[in-house]
Amino acid sequence: MLDFNIKIGGQAGQGMQTIGYILSKIFSRGGYHIFSNQDYQSRIRGGHNFFQIRVAANPVFAATDKVDLLIALDELSIAEHQAELKDSGGIIYDADKSAPPVALSGRFNIPLEKLAVEAGGKKVFVNSVASGAALGLLGYDFKPLEKLLYASFSKKKPETLTANIKAAKAGYQYAEANYASRFVHKLKPQVTTPRLMINGNEAIALGALAAGCNFFAAYPMTPATSIMVYLAGKQQDFNIIVEQAEDELAALNMVLGASYAGARAMTATSGGGFALMTEALSLAGITETPAVIALVQRPGPATGLPTRTEQGDLLFALHAGHGEFQRIIFTPGSAEEAFYLTHKAFNLADKYQIPVLILSDQHLADSYRNIEPFDLSALKIDKYFAKEAPEVAREYQRHKITASGISPRLIPGKSRQLVVTDSDEHTEDGHLTEDLDMRVNMVDKRERKYQGIMAELEPPVLSGAAEADLLLIGWGSTCGVISEVVQRLNAQGRRVSQLHFPQVWPFPKAAVTGIFKAVKRKVLIENNRTGQLAQLLRAETGLSVDDKILKYDGRPFTAAYILERL
Amino acid sequence: MLDFNIKIGGQAGQGMQTIGYILSKIFSRGGYHIFSNQDYQSRIRGGHNFFQIRVAANPVFAATDKVDLLIALDELSIAEHQAELKDSGGIIYDADKSAPPVALSGRFNIPLEKLAVEAGGKKVFVNSVASGAALGLLGYDFKPLEKLLYASFSKKKPETLTANIKAAKAGYQYAEANYASRFVHKLKPQVTTPRLMINGNEAIALGALAAGCNFFAAYPMTPATSIMVYLAGKQQDFNIIVEQAEDELAALNMVLGASYAGARAMTATSGGGFALMTEALSLAGITETPAVIALVQRPGPATGLPTRTEQGDLLFALHAGHGEFQRIIFTPGSAEEAFYLTHKAFNLADKYQIPVLILSDQHLADSYRNIEPFDLSALKIDKYFAKEAPEVAREYQRHKITASGISPRLIPGKSRQLVVTDSDEHTEDGHLTEDLDMRVNMVDKRERKYQGIMAELEPPVLSGAAEADLLLIGWGSTCGVISEVVQRLNAQGRRVSQLHFPQVWPFPKAAVTGIFKAVKRKVLIENNRTGQLAQLLRAETGLSVDDKILKYDGRPFTAAYILERL
Amino acid sequence: MNQTPFDNDVAPAWCPGCGNFMILTALKKALSGLDLKPSQVLICSGIGQAAKLPHYMKCNTFNGLHGRSIPVASGARLVNPELVVMAEGGDGDIYGEGGNHFMHAIRKNINITLLAHNNQVYGLTKGQASPTSEPGFTTKVQTEGVKISMLDPLTTALSLNAGFVARSFSGDIEHLAGVIQQAIGYRGFSLVDILMPCVSFNKLNTFKWYKSRVYKLEDINWDTSNKPAAYEKAEEWGEKIPIGIFYKQARPAYEDLVSVLKGKPLIDREYSPQKVGELFEEFN
Amino acid sequence: MNQTPFDNDVAPAWCPGCGNFMILTALKKALSGLDLKPSQVLICSGIGQAAKLPHYMKCNTFNGLHGRSIPVASGARLVNPELVVMAEGGDGDIYGEGGNHFMHAIRKNINITLLAHNNQVYGLTKGQASPTSEPGFTTKVQTEGVKISMLDPLTTALSLNAGFVARSFSGDIEHLAGVIQQAIGYRGFSLVDILMPCVSFNKLNTFKWYKSRVYKLEDINWDTSNKPAAYEKAEEWGEKIPIGIFYKQARPAYEDLVSVLKGKPLIDREYSPQKVGELFEEFN
Numbered sequence A, B: 001m002l003d004f005n006i007k008i009g010g011q012a013g014q015g016m017q018t019i020g021y022i023l024s025k026i027f028s029r030g031g032y033h034i035f036s037n038q039d040y041q042s043r044i045r046g047g048h049n050f051f052q053i054r055v056a057a058n059p060v061f062a063a064t065d066k067v068d069l070l071i072a073l074d075e076l077s078i079a080e081h082q083a084e085l086k087d088s089g090g091i092i093y094d095a096d097k098s099a100p101p102v103a104l105s106g107r108f109n110i111p112l113e114k115l116a117v118e119a120g121g122k123k124v125f126v127n128s129v130a131s132g133a134a135l136g137l138l139g140y141d142f143k144p145l146e147k148l149l150y151a152s153f154s155k156k157k158p159e160t161l162t163a164n165i166k167a168a169k170a171g172y173q174y175a176e177a178n179y180a181s182r183f184v185h186k187l188k189p190q191v192t193t194p195r196l197m198i199n200g201n202e203a204i205a206l207g208a209l210a211a212g213c214n215f216f217a218a219y220p221m222t223p224a225t226s227i228m229v230y231l232a233g234k235q236q237d238f239n240i241i242v243e244q245a246e247d248e249l250a251a252l253n254m255v256l257g258a259s260y261a262g263a264r265a266m267t268a269t270s271g272g273g274f275a276l277m278t279e280a281l282s283l284a285g286i287t288e289t290p291a292v293i294a295l296v297q298r299p300g301p302a303t304g305l306p307t308r309t310e311q312g313d314l315l316f317a318l319h320a321g322h323g324e325f326q327r328i329i330f331t332p333g334s335a336e337e338a339f340y341l342t343h344k345a346f347n348l349a350d351k352y353q354i355p356v357l358i359l360s361d362q363h364l365a366d367s368y369r370n371i372e373p374f375d376l377s378a379l380k381i382d383k384y385f386a387k388e389a390p391e392v393a394r395e396y397q398r399h400k401i402t403a404s405g406i407s408p409r410l411i412p413g414k415s416r417q418l419v420v421t422d423s424d425e426h427t428e429d430g431h432l433t434e435d436l437d438m439r440v441n442m443v444d445k446r447e448r449k450y451q452g453i454m455a456e457l458e459p460p461v462l463s464g465a466a467e468a469d470l471l472l473i474g475w476g477s478t479c480g481v482i483s484e485v486v487q488r489l490n491a492q493g494r495r496v497s498q499l500h501f502p503q504v505w506p507f508p509k510a511a512v513t514g515i516f517k518a519v520k521r522k523v524l525i526e527n528n529r530t531g532q533l534a535q536l537l538r539a540e541t542g543l544s545v546d547d548k549i550l551k552y553d554g555r556p557f558t559a560a561y562i563l564e565r566l
Numbered sequence C, D: 001m002n003q004t005p006f007d008n009d010v011a012p013a014w015c016p017g018c019g020n021f022m023i024l025t026a027l028k029k030a031l032s033g034l035d036l037k038p039s040q041v042l043i044c045s046g047i048g049q050a051a052k053l054p055h056y057m058k059c060n061t062f063n064g065l066h067g068r069s070i071p072v073a074s075g076a077r078l079v080n081p082e083l084v085v086m087a088e089g090g091d092g093d094i095y096g097e098g099g100n101h102f103m104h105a106i107r108k109n110i111n112i113t114l115l116a117h118n119n120q121v122y123g124l125t126k127g128q129a130s131p132t133s134e135p136g137f138t139t140k141v142q143t144e145g146v147k148i149s150m151l152d153p154l155t156t157a158l159s160l161n162a163g164f165v166a167r168s169f170s171g172d173i174e175h176l177a178g179v180i181q182q183a184i185g186y187r188g189f190s191l192v193d194i195l196m197p198c199v200s201f202n203k204l205n206t207f208k209w210y211k212s213r214v215y216k217l218e219d220i221n222w223d224t225s226n227k228p229a230a231y232e233k234a235e236e237w238g239e240k241i242p243i244g245i246f247y248k249q250a251r252p253a254y255e256d257l258v259s260v261l262k263g264k265p266l267i268d269r270e271y272s273p274q275k276v277g278e279l280f281e282e283f284n
Ligand SMILES: Cc1ncc(C[n+]2csc(CCOP(=O)(O)OP(=O)(O)O)c2C)c(N)n1
Pocket: B219, B220, B221, B222, B248, B272, B273, B276, B303, C047, C048, C049, C050, C051, C065, C066, C089, C090, C091, C092, C093, C094, C117, C119, C121, C122, C123, C124, C125, C130
């Protein structure tokens, strides 16, 4: 079965992202399954970044270690990644810029820069040359590339477009003519139905749009920024205002103001920005104001490794904010989950009048897969505003004490009723109180919402036999790589299952307890240092895992990494 | 055994705090043990506040429900508290202002306002009249009151002093003449050695001074403000600068700047302010900058009940800040612990270069006990700055990787060495790095500090038999009331012990596991809704408690409340 | 006192004699004078004595966090522009903890009105200095007196290109109500800094102190369109303190500049999950 | 390039052509020109491209959080006044996220120097508008162009009673170094706003754009003591942009006003736990 891995290395500013994105699209459109991810530094030019594309016949959910084709845009990329090449692998490099890689049969020297300059006079076209060269080497059709370049550069000057296509063609022809025969791997476009090549952040943004989000306020922060950027481009088409706030304190407070006033409102940030939002999170709790917060994690503490990945904020997200209040935490493991859970987040935030967190990370945020288009048919925008019905027509009480814990919500200004809420403990009509019985009643009322919430939990997803010998447990972005590990082990005849948590709070206690009973060995896999889900699991159920495989170097797991440690 | 309970009720601005404080001091100096606490609203005038003083022959650690003497400065106080009176109890009230309390033998109408106006022309002297009246009724000496008024008003105008004393005398004589014979309770000054009548916040402030704290920055927030106020009054005598910051973000960042630059630095706040500090807490973690943070809890979420008490921030404090980093959390249960643990907090913060939290609450903050003077003889100010010794003389590395996890710390400017630190992950010399091996090494280095910290844990304090039938478990300010419950139950012949946690992080796993084995029933007592220590206990040890007694109405436990629920 | 539709029957938790009572009266007068109904008004407040105000009247209320009234008001206004939206709080709240929002909201010019109850002290937390406390003002924390330059919110607002900059005084209800009405009438961000005594904690800037100093800009025929003059006037603080509208300029409100905000309020528009299907092509 | 004791051998992670290189050169030049040693200097920076600067030179460094360089610098300076303390970062860092500290630090006037690298854009996060971006500046977030009034940090600083207000330009190393030296020499809070091109994300305010506009206040014999004139000058932004010291006034530094800070640095004083015994009487 085809499973081909391309890695493009170079400096920030050399356009790896463009090549990577374009090649990924070509293969996606060509009917392959792709998984692409990137590793970049916190700088705009220079340094060392890479982009990997896994092209496979079957669906793939994670990156892999070994490389079939390395496209080295600079010398450092050869040094950094040559060791990852398979024996049958090859390197595209530019001997005018880099010393040739040592002792390797697949050395494909292509004068990238020279061809770029010849084609259009500019070094920046190197990425088009390299894209072409890769396709030439693989014996792939040139047309899909031409078409994509058209689409990408159609808004630029016509010379730029022509030059890029010329550059790509030159690379294609050079590679085809000189090396295609020496490279064993070949790919051909297949007939296919359209798929979505999408990353985690885009999926969150689409999920928000599908939920009728019409207010988004945030402060830029890697790796969350691209959610804001995507939505900003859709303001007019989707009737959503995207506000760049002066800081994260403002961002979440604006979201709460908008939500209170009737909007479906969201923010997105990473750990440091989220830390600044914790006071307002608590405000959402006591004022019972719906809010959706995407917390796209990166390694901390503080600035940490700002462009890398980690799952270090689970317990922080769970306990963030002073005082005790209700929340839901979704932990999507794929673009699909990111989309559907973000959509669901808005409906639940509205229904229960609580903050809902989408806990993602840089790895999920920036990785592309090509997936089946989302099924929109069943999606609804459930708003839970009260009608100004007889029972509320007299004296409306924003925080009426109810059996479900949910009080009727009205939009201020839309009726003669007054919508009053308060960060202090308050009476049913929202006015501050120091009545201690009311306090207890209000705390209990809010806590009762969990009854409803528990009934619509996203259960942990068990894949594989219930009576497995080995259960690999994870949450969030590790879902894909764990599924690959499970597949591989089962292919070897082992009895291994996966337990993935798309929701960690409220914690699906009952389900887990049942599942744990049936399996032998339980191993937790987390991208952090302390095994946070294990702590939560034990706190909630008393259950322990037998082992943990942890990683906290800022990079995602690979199947090989996990397999070595099992 | 004497156990006499006075309650003073009235409006904010009527001076209950003054009467309460003065009477407490009198009985403290008179050789009694006292416990005083107060309940106040978030307003400056009006409303209903009260102050209670428990006067006892033996040490007392908590307030009690039943009242022996109620001093009602307004009508509402009669209505609110009359039901709490014991049969032998009495009420001092002013029939000119309040309707007389119903059906009660001990009704002592004293024209408080009239006497005040006669004595000095001002209604505000009512509190002096009432203080005098209470003493007169009890047959106590008048002199101690006179002496205290002297001390309190010596800086005011002489007329004010004279008038106050006159007012107090009038109240004293009126009560003595008219009612003393009808009130069975009598108190007399005893010979005694000086004690400290001190509350939790004052104890924290003294602990900080004893630790050589020389930089304090904060933003006012009830119930933490009085730490700042106390220290502000000592700036010159104790060489400490007290800075009111523009917000809490600034406060903790200033503390970190000062600490980095060589100071012993601290801040104090409550939940909302702490929420704003969580990003900087994470900064303390990665830059390994010592900091002491007093988090004096009040009920949340958000503004909640700003002048009341709760223990709702344990798990928030434990997980606050993005990313994973080290901290210590002390949870003092008395003024003594508040003092010694604050002192220790500075030494440990310096030694391990981490943030240390003192998790207190409004109840501990504002309650007075009269205690043995702190033993200062053994206290030291341990600073852990590296000498510019041979091994660091060449190339100093602020974040050198060591076996203990502790890197040598130098003061910038004090040698030719450069002190470089960074919120990004960094190399040993403090410069930002994206080297992923270094990342892992740094994370591990920091985490190794816990080895040393674990060796100097404050163990949980077990009072009573190890093989008890019932173990009552608590942390922080519940210590006193639980000890009273235990005493009472044991006096009834039961076998009950207390387990008090003065430190919750790192969690003293080993000790707890041992203790749990020996006891039968385990009941957790916490001033919150969700039983946060129980969650932590289970996460850390897998152990569960059999029952929880929780309270979240903003008021502290009383022994009676707990006893009813056991 | 005249009754207004904004009256409610909650007894304010303020000290007798506090300037906040007068501000409350003036605000209710201003709103009813504009023929507004309580349900048309939203007051977003922070935390402090001043910030308790909306509890003592009828209106939509979001009583949020200390320092954060402005972003809440801004968010609400952008999506629900049929409301008259005000942010309200004390000097510590708005100029201290909330200073960053103050700065940037002025630049952004969303159509909200800011009422800053300026008693030059932190009232609710018992008398610490605020950014507007005068140098030398002694408190239990500022034991040697304030050593920091006093913030003049008007000057700073001017420096940020504010469109409507005014000051009034709680002791002159007519004047205050008038200024508030004009502030509400201004389309854009309007600042009303309101001098008021705190009888419990500010023994320096008392009612008498203010009363004897304030004079009205109207009385000197002030030209509200002259910015350099406004700067100079705003710095006048001493024996005489001007009140009134210092400066006013026509500046488009934020919501008049951003395309998506034009037309129907966002909260009244139609949304459909299926519309997302239109985007799928982008991702192929 | 002349070598200075502040040089180190770390290669900056900035884009070729970035204005930050010139600022780094000017700063090192300024410091060595003052005969300072690296160990006498502390730079507290925030997060952003600008804020990486201290890593590329020898000095004491606290590279903290986005927006929070000023409080860190303030805390350090108060206890360790023998250091020359600077806060440093980008326009987003200092005027956006850190705006509240900017405001209040100016009022407080602690003796630190603030270097704000003003490229009118968020560089590190890839080109969103900053508070100093010009109206109309289009980005991936500000898709219709910036609709907010541009912050002029100098005017706002003036409104806050700043003692030292200057602007320079990365393209004129001599000038910039000179201004930095004067800022360090000023006892109190000094602001140096530094115009600089961001070659990657600001295609509007380019090197050429600045270069063709800036002119020096020295060249017009500017009177640095005239505040109304300074206001007016600070608002000059267009075909011509003045650089230099706009305004300077003698204002006592905070540390010269607070008793406990006079004399020996706090970190050099003696402390003893036993001294607390002196307080026991208070509590009896
Ligand atoms: C984050 C946070 N920090 C501190 C506080 C405590 N606090 C409540 S009100 C207040 C200041 C009140 O002063 P001001 O805003 O001037 O209002 P005033 O009471 O004078 O009307 C403070 C510091 C808080 N509620 N939240």
